[in-house]
Amino acid sequence: MEHPREWPAVFCTILCALLCVAAKPNQFKPVRPTGIPDSPAALSKGEPTLNVPATFSKIAPSTRAASVMVIDARSGEIFYEKNADAPRAAASTQKLLTALIVAERGFLDRSVLVEAVDTLAEPVKLNIKPGDTYQRIDLLRALLVKSPNDVARCLARDSAGSVEAFAELMNEKAHQLGATHSHFLNPNGLPIPDQYSTTRDLSIIARAAYANSTIRSIVCLPQLVFRYANGRTRQLENTNKVLKRLPYCNGMKTGYTEAAGHCLIASGARPGRDIIVVVLGDSKAGVWQDASALLSWGLWM
Numbered sequence: 001m002e003h004p005r006e007w008p009a010v011f012c013t014i015l016c017a018l019l020c021v022a023a024k025p026n027q028f029k030p031v032r033p034t035g036i037p038d039s040p041a042a043l044s045k046g047e048p049t050l051n052v053p054a055t056f057s058k059i060a061p062s063t064r065a066a067s068v069m070v071i072d073a074r075s076g077e078i079f080y081e082k083n084a085d086a087p088r089a090a091a092s093t094q095k096l097l098t099a100l101i102v103a104e105r106g107f108l109d110r111s112v113l114v115e116a117v118d119t120l121a122e123p124v125k126l127n128i129k130p131g132d133t134y135q136r137i138d139l140l141r142a143l144l145v146k147s148p149n150d151v152a153r154c155l156a157r158d159s160a161g162s163v164e165a166f167a168e169l170m171n172e173k174a175h176q177l178g179a180t181h182s183h184f185l186n187p188n189g190l191p192i193p194d195q196y197s198t199t200r201d202l203s204i205i206a207r208a209a210y211a212n213s214t215i216r217s218i219v220c221l222p223q224l225v226f227r228y229a230n231g232r233t234r235q236l237e238n239t240n241k242v243l244k245r246l247p248y249c250n251g252m253k254t255g256y257t258e259a260a261g262h263c264l265i266a267s268g269a270r271p272g273r274d275i276i277v278v279v280l281g282d283s284k285a286g287v288w289q290d291a292s293a294l295l296s297w298g299l300w301m
Helices: 004-023 091-105 136-146 149-160 163-177 199-210 213-219 286-300
Strands: 067-072 078-082 111-113 133-135 223-227 233-237 249-257 261-270 273-282
Touching: 067 199, 067 286, 078 199, 078 286, 091 136, 091 149, 091 163, 091 199, 091 213, 091 249, 091 261, 111 136, 111 149, 133 136, 136 149, 136 213, 136 223, 136 233, 149 163, 163 199, 199 213, 199 249, 199 261, 199 273, 213 249, 261 286, 273 286
Parallel strands: none
Antiparallel strands: 067 078, 067 273, 111 133, 223 233, 249 261, 261 273
């Protein structure tokens, strides 16, 4: 015998079940607009992400560079090192130390008069002319983005009276920071006997530079417009190609000479972690590949 009075109760039960399913919260964690999650721990199964390595290996990627260092930019913790104490030419990566000294001395809105001695630098030059006047901040930006050697000499001479006196400041500052296995003789990294550094020392210097807000605001720029004293303008492209390759790269400084090979100090950040990578003595193509791989590994291992 059928019981028609029971059907309304059955329908109510089914309807409530459907409403519960519809109201069940989304099981996926929202991803930040940049595609960078808060931490590797947040990446549990089933959670979609963007631009994040599929696995988090504790083993650093292999590199062809002669010397490598990967550190935490906040704590200084070492994540990976390879021939970190081998003395090597640093090329233009040592301009980070030049920039740090200039930035810390301040008065960046002060005018700088270019002198003839400042222009005695090859091969990369901005071709500033004796008698021209620029603000320190404009020269500092050009130095960190395009790496002109004449600008490095100009800032050094303006800060200390001569390139030689500025080199003494570089060594003093390096020792203060704990970079005690380096010897600097010029502000631009051009080859000169008895000038050297190590990836360990450069990582220490880079960490201090990374903590400087002025430097941080410059090294992340993909390009800038430089205005010469005569009014002519020139767009300067950042020499750091990793800036365009990785969205989480935020600086820092390139370098190359025949003696040093291709060099790069690269920094990157995601919420909760900041990483600095130092690569010395690499190939032209390898320096970008190695730095990119190490930076990605350091951020998400």
